[in-house]
Amino acid sequence: MKQDMIVVLDLGSTENTVVARQIRDLGVYSEIHPHDITVEELNKLENVKGIILNGGANRVVDGVAVDVAPEIYTCGYPVISIDHPTAKCEKQYAALLDEAEMKAFLFDVCKAEANWNMKNFIEDQVELVRRQVGDKKVLLALSGGVDSSVVAALLLKAIGDQLTCVHVNHGLMRKDESESVVDVFRNQLNANLIYVDATERFLGKLENVADPEQKRKIIGGEFIRVFEEEARKLEGIDFLGQGTIYPDIIESGTKTAKMVKSHHNVGGLPEDLQFELVEPLKQLFKDEVRAAGVELGLPAHMVYRQPFPGPGLGVRCLGAITRDRLEAVRESDAILREEFAKAGLDKKVWQYFTVVPDFKSVGMKNHQRSFDYTVIIRAINTIDAMTATIERLDWDILEVITNRILAEVPNVNRVCYDMSPKPPATIEFE
Numbered sequence: 001m002k003q004d005m006i007v008v009l010d011l012g013s014t015e016n017t018v019v020a021r022q023i024r025d026l027g028v029y030s031e032i033h034p035h036d037i038t039v040e041e042l043n044k045l046e047n048v049k050g051i052i053l054n055g056g057a058n059r060v061v062d063g064v065a066v067d068v069a070p071e072i073y074t075c076g077y078p079v080i081s082i083d084h085p086t087a088k089c090e091k092q093y094a095a096l097l098d099e100a101e102m103k104a105f106l107f108d109v110c111k112a113e114a115n116w117n118m119k120n121f122i123e124d125q126v127e128l129v130r131r132q133v134g135d136k137k138v139l140l141a142l143s144g145g146v147d148s149s150v151v152a153a154l155l156l157k158a159i160g161d162q163l164t165c166v167h168v169n170h171g172l173m174r175k176d177e178s179e180s181v182v183d184v185f186r187n188q189l190n191a192n193l194i195y196v197d198a199t200e201r202f203l204g205k206l207e208n209v210a211d212p213e214q215k216r217k218i219i220g221g222e223f224i225r226v227f228e229e230e231a232r233k234l235e236g237i238d239f240l241g242q243g244t245i246y247p248d249i250i251e252s253g254t255k256t257a258k259m260v261k262s263h264h265n266v267g268g269l270p271e272d273l274q275f276e277l278v279e280p281l282k283q284l285f286k287d288e289v290r291a292a293g294v295e296l297g298l299p300a301h302m303v304y305r306q307p308f309p310g311p312g313l314g315v316r317c318l319g320a321i322t323r324d325r326l327e328a329v330r331e332s333d334a335i336l337r338e339e340f341a342k343a344g345l346d347k348k349v350w351q352y353f354t355v356v357p358d359f360k361s362v363g364m365k366n367h368q369r370s371f372d373y374t375v376i377i378r379a380i381n382t383i384d385a386m387t388a389t390i391e392r393l394d395w396d397i398l399e400v401i402t403n404r405i406l407a408e409v410p411n412v413n414r415v416c417y418d419m420s421p422k423p424p425a426t427i428e429f430e
């Protein structure tokens with residue numbers, strides 16, 4: 001292994017990620033593990049140089065303070081604790097360590113080397129994946145999102161044609177998105193890629209379904225069924241690759257952290273299709289995943305892509321999805337993205353998209369009364385998607401985009417800009 005490692009044990013602190021990032025910012029790789037890690041599990045991790053016990057607000061559960069196994073204190077690594085009263089550590093800190101204290105722990109006490117960088121991380125993960133997988137085969141659902149694309153590129157580097165990727169086009173992708181996934185992975189990176197165009201199947205299931213939750217359920221459930229059907233056609237697959245990243249683990253609730261929301265991924269496969277998971281990105285934060293993607297040679301448009309919901313344009317074609325409105329969402333979204341890129345806004349604005357509600361309004365087209373759809377533009381900024389403010393778009397740009405949408409997108413006669421922050425609105429409409 002190329003990198004030294006500091007292990008942060010989660011005793012219920014809300015600041016595990018702050019500590020892990022502080023260590024990485026000083027050039028040392030860090031991983032967050034649950035407080036009940038055993039010495040055997042700890043010893044399986046390589047190049048561990050020291051341990052930080054990170055206590056905090058959730059440390060006391062039902063009146064009992066969470067602690068690590070007693071052997072952790074005596075297994076030979078330097079151990080310090082933050083906000084966790086115990087007499088068994090080298091040192092105890094009541095609050096987060098300042099930079100000088102952290103440096104002293106990392107470099108003087110633990111004698112760690114500042115050798116954390118993306119190149120080393122990837123080399124280490126390639127090695128670990130090869131050890132885990134051996135000569136077996138791995139299956140990966142490749143949506144084309146940042147996480148699944150980066151994990152695909154990493155697995156490809158590690159195990160080449162032992163990897164099979166499946167890209168399911170549910171017909172709710174953005175313009176040219178599936179084509180780009182096929183082009184990058186099949187044509188440029190030579191991956192085994194199975195492309196499934198399931199557009200008709202999804203749109204069929206979604207016909208006349210207006211309830212947002214029902215739409216989400218159908219899209220998620222159908223996705224698993226299509227993926228499962230493809231998996232059954234293949235033989236000798238033992239592993240399932242997943243683009244799980246660290247925030248997914250926190251959102252699903254670590255043992256001591258409070259549950260934020262349940263995480264949706266390809267976890268719903270039937271019993272007889274259970275694979276062992278390969279999750280080489282699960283210790284990375286989003287910006288680090290992007291950096292890994294760049295290091296692995298993925299194109300910028302794939303790595304710096306804005307967030308896109310799993311149900312895709314399905315939740316932006318409001319109410320019961322119709323093909324004409326879906327086309328209006330797709331085409332207007334493409335125009336918006338093109339104009340944002342031209343104006344450099346794609347690097348500034350966190351998320352921007354269009355939606356098409358399920359009503360028509362009166363207008364004039366070619367001197368005749370028209371009765372057509374409305375496109376709503378949404379452009380927001382946020383840190384964590386929990387709250388959001390709108391982007392104060394320049395009128396000139398808004399006008400250019402509006403005029404293009406009205407001229408180029410069929411069945412649209414009106415464009416609006418959504419001024420609502422979150423809360424009380426949400427980022428998406430459904």
Ligand code: XMP
Binds near residue numbers: 216307311425
């Ligand atoms: P809301 O609408 O809840 O969205 O303010 C917050 C962020 O989450 C994204 N989002 C989703 N992502 N599956 C996803 O993978 C979904 O079902 C989903 N719904 C919303 C949304 O785009 C925004 O970035």
